[in-house]
Amino acid sequence: MPMKGRFPVRRTLQYLSQGDVVFKSSVKVMTVNYNTAGELSEGARKFVFFNIPQIQYRNPWVQIMLFRNMTPSPFLRFYLDSGEQVLVDVEDKTNKEITEHIKKILGKSKEMLEKEERERKKLSHPATFGPKKYHLRECMCEIEGQVPCPAFVPLPKEMRGKYKAAMKNEA
């Protein structure tokens, strides 16, 4: 049974996390003005249809507002924390060009993203075990090379408590 909609791939987590535009922390609001008809606005329309979900997924705290058919020319406008406004004209540009452009002017660079990823990795240690929220494995039985879970594989006689107690009583 296929997914509903025109391009349902836009509604998959894999597609959403493939967006590589992560805005700098000073960007607070992004406004897109575009038109629903006309050749010049075609790139902007494709940008809104395909790339806005990716951008919003990677930047959940940036407010994105879309305005349709308000002005004859399509443009993007960013409002930064310092009060500065960045106006980007997107007339006659394809949606790929638009994403490349905003990535270059207001996106975090690849090194910064990798650095943040490394910082986040440092906080969690992969060898520990505990609640699923904080660790990869919940019980020691899940780790390779350790004693398997007695729920699936019965323990050898020597490790069981009743055998050990019987041996101790005998001795």
Added chain:
Amino acid sequence: MSVPRGAVHAKWIVGKVIGTKMQKTAKVRVTRLVLDPYLLKFFNKRKTYFAHDPLQQCVVGDIVLLKALPERRGKHVKHELAEIVFKVGNVIDPITGKPCAGTRFLENLSDSENLTEADTTYLSEKLQELKVCSTDK
């Protein structure tokens, strides 16, 4: 940046004015895109904010930019009007600077003052032709 700005999370907001019945205060509706966890689609979620507008220059339907106040002014007012982005009925296209309505400009963009003699005679001839055609019917 040095002044700690507000106990408010949203520092800069863009919204649409929905009410101006309060004195010096505008009711602004702000929409954000929120992901539905099952459909994985973004929907607009609305929230209303109250903004301080000392000159009462907002009309219902304006698109405004709000700035968070350093400390709240009254129980509900935590923002003030920073700038009217698009005034209703009077939208200025930021790229050309000309007034526009919908997808067309209100002003004539072509420079009609710089037409030469040849152009004006050519155009008036064309107009004459059109007049003749209409009376022929």
